[in-house]
Amino acid sequence: MTEPATATDGRAELAKAYVPAEAEAIVTQRWQAANASHAEPAAPGTPTYSIVIPPPNVTAALHLGHALNNTLQDVLVRYHRMRGHATLWMPGTDHAGIATQTVVEKRLLNDGIKRLELGRDAFIDKTQEWKDEYEAIILSQLKQMGFSCDWDRTRFTMDEICTVAVREAFYRLFDDGLIYRGKRLVNWDPATRTALSDDEVEMEEIDGHMWYLRYPIEGGPLDDGTTHVTVATTRPETMLGDTAVALNPDDPRAEALRGRRVVLPIVNRSIPIVEDDYVVMADPDSTEAKAQYASGFLKVTPAHDPNDWDIGQRHELAVINIMGPDGSISDQYGWDDVSDQARAFVGMSREDARTAIVAWFDDNDLLEQVRNYTHSVGHSYRSHVPIEPWLSDQWYVAVTDDKLRGSALRAQNAEQLPDMPDGVGDRGRSDGDGSLTFYPARYARTYASWHENIRDWCISRQLWWGHQIPVWLRIVDESDASAEVIDALERAGIDQAEPVQSEWTRRGAAHHARRVTATEIEESICIGPDAAVRRSDARDATTEADLVAAVEAAGYTRDPDVLDTWFSSALWPMSTMGWPWSEDFPETEGLLESFNPTSVLTTAREIITLWVSRMVMFNRYFLDGQLPFTDVFIHAMIQDGHGQKMSKSLGNGVDPRDIIHSHGADALRYSLVQMTTDTQDVRMPVNIVCPHTGDVFEPEFITNASGYTVTAPVQSSPSDPSKKMVSAYGIATAEAAATDDMPAARNTSAKFDLGRNFANKVWNATRFALGRLDGTSESTANRVVNAAQASFADRWILARLQQTVTEIDSLMGRYQFNQIAETLYDFIWRDVSDRYLEAVKATIDTDVDQQVVLGAVLDAVLRLLHPVCPFVTETLWPNVAAVRGGSVAGLALPPSELVALAAWPVADDSLADPAVIADFDRADALAAAIRTVRSEQQVKPRREITMHVPPAVSALIDTAGGVVESLAGIGTVDDAEGAPPGANIIVFEGEQVLLSDMVDAADAGAEIARLDKRIDELRKQVSGLDARLSNAGYVDNAPPHLVDETRQQRAAAQADLEATQAARSAL
RNA sequence: GGGCGAUUAGCUCAGUUGGCUAGAGCACUGCCUUCACACGGCAGGGGUCGUUGGUUCAAGUCCAAUAUCGCCCA
Known part of the structure; x- marks a missing residue:
């Protein structure tokens, strides 16, 4: 294998097969060096595109579900970046309060350490260590998968900038009476x-x-x-x-x-x-x-x-x-x-x-x-x-208030939710009303019905890991209460908080009081972030620290509880972009204006209530009705091979790094995109790679205590059962530990073969072309090819390219990911590789125009495939750029150092050519019919045969300009009269085409059998069509064009039948 | 209990408003190691579209029942 030496221009010698690991490392560096995924606020007039990543929990490494979710986002982001949008993909991770605290507590318990003995600060330090470790793993996984996030802007939900947003949001909701404390039954x-x-x-x-x-x-x-x-x-x-x-x-x-x-x-x-x-x-x-x-x-x-x-x-x-x-x-x-x-x-x-x-x-x-x-x-x-x-006493957000719940419902697209529930009021009060659209549409109802039955949101958690509630409390006896407090409580009943005007509000805090017993009053002081206290227009505004000190000196203590994780997640599209005061974080200036609302939120359906709803409510509440995103795309779930949801307890999660190891990142991405349909959850049967031998085998399964089918924790190598290994299940559940003799085994899955093979196909199609092109030559460098004068094959592939670009543009807008993958596959593998490259092999070395077209097609292919398969396309990009020359009129492919930053191809309508596409399909069908006979007669692939054609077919062959000959292995085309006796006969469009020079001695018996079989098929076809046409109901009621079509089909089938029968009787 | 989705080839899945002989990948059979690719090429076999009934000239597609599985909500 050739060593992939990297020249200064990024070109590498191309090995015989695509080696993902080598390519991925090099390409990642080139992107980093070019800062290719960094975004700045858009210049006026520039369209924008933005996505915030659903921040993964720092509890564990990412699994295939994350890989799917983020691959789809990267496809969208890369596509829009290439389209010239100012494109921001905001990355980050979530502190995941209870989940993270639980895993850290468990780990400490293994070492015999109890949380309460450790104390709050030390425990938080330990949790911080865990967070640092897993955040690094997660970010590395995201980068390994090639995701083009704006890494400079990576956030964590407990970063200072997020904390400021959380504090300010809490303060404002508290001050507005939308956060309250109450004794309620909680879960x-x-x-x-x-x-x-x-x-x-x-x-x-x-x-x-x-x-x-x-x-x-x-x-x-x-x-x-x-x-x-x-x-x-x-x-x-x-x-x-x-x-x-x-x-x-x-x-x-x-x-x-x-x-x-x-x-x-x-x-x-x-x-x-x-x-x-x-x-x-x-x-x-x-x-x-x-x-x-x-x-x-x-x-x-x-x-x-x-x-x-x-x-x-x-x-x-x-x-x-x-x-x-x-x-x-x-x-x-x-x-x-x-x-x-x-x-x-x-x-x-x-x-x-x-x-x-x-x-x-x-x-x-x-x-x-x-x-x-x-x-x-x-x-x-x-x-x-x-x-x-x-x-118990807990804090609640009054999400049932119309300003939150009503706003969330009014946001919905009127086509998806025509009628508002009772008491919600009509749309049209603020900007974002009616603009929230779900893909697939059915999830709009899930979202709506959840809001119709919603209860107030309990946001306090008795945890240490998280954003501590910014409220200081004290209980006073009514006799000791200030006049201001008593005055406020005059207006309220028991357990109802009332705003108080006091020395604290004059210093920039919010002050509430409520009766908790017949004689006791609970006072709560909410203090905003320092930036808010300093900016407060309250008379005696100072600093947060001064205010806290004063409040504590007055006998208030801070509520030890922290906020529900989703409180900070709900602010994610705002906090990461610098809300509320981007001037305090200059790197965020302009982001909110450019990129909020974001373009789409991509997520799994389980999170519609937890997260989607709350982002909508908060973003709209704090930003005058502005939505956090206009589209919500809900994608399928990946299940294990037994139809079970992937979960930690089942140990059936698959680490994307395992798939990258066995198949490469592009294969992972392509396969995931290919399986993303509107409806269906995907089953992912997983195999194990033996670390001793490299064998791939189906693991042994056991039934666990809860009745689930799980992978046995220890597996044996199939070729040598004495060699053992630990499965991912064994590691995840800690039922087995990896040792030198019994190493951990990676997972893999044949589902990704598709993507690996495809990447390799692109690689080799490019290698072929690189061997035939030399763009530096005088003759091609400045040549402009006009499709109208190009050869048949060239006109055809350009027309197909135009069609493909149009199709992908349309599919992207509708989130039809599997169809994007299929369209790319059909175009690149079926048309470019199997047909076009085969068709041009005979002429490419001498036809300079064809070289220009081939170079342009390849260049466009790399651009089109880039959003899905960024690594292989970026690797090939400099090589293609170096050998291509000239240009094709109507096909805009401006040069670029990186394909990641290249322009999306624009194929002018003038390249569309339905007639050429139809003729090519006819030529291809003729070639396929010939190949079938060749295969049946066992003609050697390299043998060039002779075909004898009637004038009608001859016209097609002339039009096709050598394509039929190339695709069918024809050496000579003769007229029908010249056919020797014993020539094989096929029927094409009702005409007999004869083939000779196939074999040294024709097998007459096989020929008769073949024709008899074909006659049988055609008879069935004709009688089927006759039945339809003799049905008055069909002829009278079906659309005329369909009836005409059926008549034409009937005529064509009849002609084929007669010609075949004639051929048969001649034998 | 309510809602949503699924049931199509041995496996994993497509099939847009009903309308060409129901498609793809893997697996399988035959031929080919042809100077891009065996992670390949060519040809081929394989499906009463879960079941029953209905609407229609026409149903994998629409409607109604029913069975099984999954998810969400209560």
């Missing part, structure tokens, strides 16, 4: 001890039980002798916090029970019986599981169930919280009527308490029955333990 994760938003809760089907517990009726039996009511519950342990029993008002038993109370067992609490529509009535014959299992009585535990909370609100029930933050039974969080009997349960875990309480009911003859019951239970997406609805 509590007892394992990580933090609240989760609704979106972070995953529902899982659980095989559980329905327990039927008897609660004695207070004050003696009813008239019918009933002594108790039976409540049905899946969570008996929460009964300690029951504050009512509810039944449906339509229940026949309601009247007798009205006004009665029950005595809560164990606790001996007297609780009311209330009537509420929510309660499902018992009906053993119902098709609904709920009614089948219902007893008609519902225990109501407002502190531990969201539905019960609502019932409690309606009936003004007490709220008794019987659990601590770790999910154990506790009397420290609002339970103060603990009976002696109940005391025994305090301190138990929720699981133990469930067992113990059921046992207690059984022992006391109050357990009526137990039935198996499958129901869905919310689990933490992070720790996977069941969620505990838990009462």
Whole structure:
């Protein structure tokens, strides 16, 4: 193999096959040296194109899902950059609060270190180290895949510039009354001890039980002798916090029970019986599981169930919280009527308490029955333990406010969401209304219906890793409260925050107060970033540090919680571009004006609610209705070979670096683009590369504890089973560790062969041309070829090029990625390589015009393919540039040092030539028919045969100017009369074409068989067409052009049939 | 429970508003190591388009049921 020496102009000697690893390293350097992907704000009048990367979490290395997502973005970005747009692709990573904290905690625990013992600052340092490590890995992966992000602008969601944006956004929302603090039921994760938003809760089907517990009726039996009511519950342990029993008002038993109370067992609490529509009535014959299992009585535990909370609100029930933050039974969080009997349960875990309480009911003859019951239970997406609805103080964004939710809905394209939901109001209030378009369109409804059912967004997380909430709190007794606070609270009820005018607001902070108990008041001071405090028009504005010091001196302490990760992600298209004060970060000046709204957001569908919605709400809120992006492209998901979603726990993620290693980055990218369709998720069966032998083999699978099919952690080499290796699953799940004897094995997949072969094809097609072109010669250097005077093959390939450019332009605008890949494949492989290069082989060495055309076509091919396959095209670019000369009229291909910075080809309409394309297809069809006979007669490929043609066919052959001869291996073209006896006959367009000099002795039997088979086919075809034409319904109702077409087809098939029959009978 | 998507060749997938003999890649068969490419060329085999019913001159495509799988929401 030739060493790819790099000359100063970037040209390399071309090896026989494309070697991605060598090319990728060199090309990456050239891009870096040219700063090829850097963007500056657009000059006036220049069109812009921008994308912000969905910032990957710093929890782990990227997998193929990221590769897909970002490949699509790079295709768009490179395409628009070549189109001459000022193009920005903003890269970065996300701190991913809970996810990162969890992985770091786990790693520390492996070393025996506990987070709480380590302390907040030291833990954050450790997490920072993790972040640095994985951020570097992620950025390196992105670069290895060739992504043309503006690396100079790489951001992290906890960078100072992002922090300023987060602080300012929080401050403004707080000041505007859209952020509030309240005691609510939250989705509590007892394992990580933090609240989760609704979106972070995953529902899982659980095989559980329905327990039927008897609660004695207070004050003696009813008239019918009933002594108790039976409540049905899946969570008996929460009964300690029951504050009512509810039944449906339509229940026949309601009247007798009205006004009665029950005595809560164990606790001996007297609780009311209330009537509420929510309660499902018992009906053993119902098709609904709920009614089948219902007893008609519902225990109501407002502190531990969201539905019960609502019932409690309606009936003004007490709220008794019987659990601590770790999910154990506790009397420290609002339970103060603990009976002696109940005391025994305090301190138990929720699981133990469930067992113990059921046992207690059984022992006391109050357990009526137990039935198996499958129901869905919310689990933490992070720790996977069941969620505990838990009462606590949290911060919320009032996303249900019209300024957020309504704005998000009004943003939607009116074609995709014609009617606004009730109460949202019509579009047309602000700029971005009606401009948000989803591709594929069906996701517009997903987005809309989510907003219709949205609840306020819980943004506080009990974590250390993240943006700490910029609010300082203190609780004061009403008697100690300032007059300003009392004055503000006059206007409000309990648990409602009210703005206060105070010394703090006069110094540039925001001040709220709310009553938290009958006598206590909670005051909260929100302080903006230093840049905001300094700019404040408040009378006594100082600095953030001074203000914080003063607030803390006054007895306020900062809320230790941090913000939900998605709060900072929601600001990503703004914060990365310098909002709110780009003058403080000069490198960002002008970005917001040039590049926000961005052109498109590319993401997977799971993130529509978490991220897309919130970016829309925030961007519009802070930027006068301006959208963060106008298009949203939702792409497919990559599943493993068993149709399972790729996930860390299944260890079935594939590292793109493995694919780059086995196939190259361009192959990875091309194959991913090729499989990106509107609808279908993609299955990716993965093989393993043996690190000992290089063998590629299908791994051994096992079924894990949860019933999923996973790769066995340790695999054996197929050719030598004594050699072992660790699979990616083994590494991801830590079930096996790589050693010298048992190294880690890379993954690969045959799905990427397609892309690798294609890159190699481009490579070799170019090598062919390089051997035939010499652009430095006098004759070609300044030659301008006019298509009208060019040869048939040249006119054809230029017409096809024009068609291809037009098609790709259209497909790019519609995000039809798989069709882009197919269009490129068809043009480059089928047309340029298989047909054009074969057709010109005979003439290229002498036809100077053809050399110009070939050079131009190759140049255009590299440009067209560049967005998808940047490495191979950039590698070949200088070589092609060096040998091509002249130009083609109507085909603009201005020179450029790098193809990455070259102009997208512009092919004038004058190059379009449907007649030439039609004639070429005819010539190609004739050649194909001849090749079929050659193959059947086993004619040697190099043997040049003679064809004998009637005048009609002769005309085509003349028109085609040698193409038929080249493609069919014809040495001589003769007229029909000259055919020797025994010549083979094919029928083309109703005419007989004879072939001779095929073999030394013709096989008459094979010839007869072939013609008989063809006659059979043609008969079927004719009779099929006859059937259609004899159908009056078709002739009368189908569009006339289709009927005409059918008649022509019928005539052509009939002519072919007759000619073939004539040939057959001549034998 | 609600919504969305899928079911087409052995495998992985295309098939735009209904209209040429339902396509591609891999795999398979035969021939070819021809001076761009065996990561290749040429030729070929292989599909009752999940099932049932309907609309239509015409259904892989539209409608209705139904089965199976996946995802999202509750």
